[in-house]
Amino acid sequence: MTIIKYPLKSEWPYLLKRSINDITAMADTVRKVLREVQTEGDAAVKRYERLFDKVELDSFQVSEEEIEEAGSLLSNELKEAIHTAKDNIEKFHEAQLFVGKKIETTPGVVCWQKAVAIEKVGLYVPGGTAPLFSTVLMLAVPARIAGCGEIILCTPPNPKGKVPAPILYAARLAGVSKIFKIGGSQAIAAMAHGTETVPKVYKIFGPGNFYVTGAKLLASLKDVAIDMPAGPSEVAVIADETANPDFIAADFLSQAEHGVDSQSILLTTSEALAEKVTGTIEKQLLALSRREIAQKSLENSRIIVLANMDEIIEFVNSYAPEHLIIQTADYNELAERVVNAGSVFLGPYTPESAGDYASGTNHTLPTHGFAKAYSGVNLDSFVKKITFQEITPDGLRQLGKTIMVMAEHEQLGAHKRAVSIRLEEE
Structure with a gap:
């Protein structure tokens, strides 16, 4: 990887860029899918499943037998890991429960708020190259804690019409109401409009590819609420001369293997560390099963040496990363200066993968700079607050x-x- 040393501030806008897809081509396709699913219902969904997911389905809903079978297909080790992650996610999100307080603003004037769960929510869980059963937990657990009455999950099936067993197991454990074998923009359309089979929901959550994201954004203009705008996953790492280059390389690559359009950025004041990390990334890359994906992602990634930590913090707050890892001697002090980030990982023994899976925080986070204005998914994402007053x-x-x-x-x-x-x- 190329190391960019001491760039001028006039060069920062270029360095802050993410990869960009052709929005025009996507929008035309997605509008067509949304329109046809709205007017034709299940027939359009079935047609697009055949076209995009390459599968012919007799029915969309996952059966009770398939869900029951999922548990028997998983090792005890994996089931134990899923239970541990679910418990930690539960603890973290239960602590966010809203307690309304009555306030007398003027004698005889009392106002208060009540948190009310969104009645029907839709969760999208990507399949593709890496079925993300962890995302099931991240979305369904807080939805259940919030008290959402109907929790619908859509996820793409494999060519045999099956949903990966870990997704089904996690969905049952987390309290999902119904699971449907539908992927891509057609899944978003089905949940946004409702079909003969899929219930219409009031808010849609979850990551996805460019077309899923486009469908969410277009549907949100008039048909349904969404969690946030989202794009390819990303990480920024702040490091000084005390950081472990092996740890940084591993964090870089754990982000890069998400997808070819993911992005990793290292910001450091140490030229020596930058050189070491470059070499270590190349060595660790060779051992990855998803090496080709990670290699492509690294083309979007950067190692940048800046003059001091003031510049690094300014750069990070301008970039507003989805994930921010701080591996410096004074990481707590630097963390206080961060104002734009989705989730922050502090110290050498806090890898981003901890938040991705099992520490308890939510991994559904704003990307593409939206951390300047959006929070990651949390318990409040699944409720609305109604104000009351009595005079x-x-x-x-x-x-x-x-x-x-x-x-x-x-x-x-x-x-x-x-x-x-x-x-x-x-």
């Missing part, structure tokens, strides 16, 4: 003049009258 006659007398003056100056006479008519009755 006594004395409270309205206390607040009434303020309301009427403001309404009058906004030239909204009926608003003013809604208060005055009550005060006149007194």
